[in-house]
Amino acid sequence: MIKAVLRDTRYTNLGDLFSGPTGIIYWTEKVDTMEGMKLAMEVVKKQRKIILMGAKFENMLLNVPMMKSLVDLPSLDVMRAQVVGVIESPAQQLAAVLNRIPQRLVGVLKQKAEAAESSE
Numbered sequence: 062m063i064k065a066v067l068r069d070t071r072y073t074n075l076g077d078l079f080s081g082p083t084g085i086i087y088w089t090e091k092v093d094t095m096e097g098m099k100l101a102m103e104v105v106k107k108q109r110k111i112i113l114m115g116a117k118f119e120n121m122l123l124n125v126p127m128m129k130s131l132v133d134l135p136s137l138d139v140m141r142a143q144v145v146g147v148i149e150s151p152a153q154q155l156a157a158v159l160n161r162i163p164q165r166l167v168g169v170l171k172q173k174a175e176a177a178e179s180s181e
Contacts, residue, residue, distance in 0.1 A: 078114040
């Protein structure tokens, strides 16, 4: 029956997930898609009698391994922070190297001055 209802809709590719007794987990647009998938995966882990068949993400039909890999991705904010860290890291290292050159010069000059004072 569900397959007949889904026919000729944008959810046609979900028809293969409906065989035997089936439940549907869905959320409104107000809930972040990744957060919704994470919550659904947690419910399935806790309830051993529930078997996860797949999901629809945008226009793609996802199998369970695809869902797990998608859910395991870091959030967009975390990814942005990682990219900024990757971009910043070489600049910080260069600044540290450039800062060490004058420090070493000061150290050498200080040693020379101390050596000159002690030889007098």
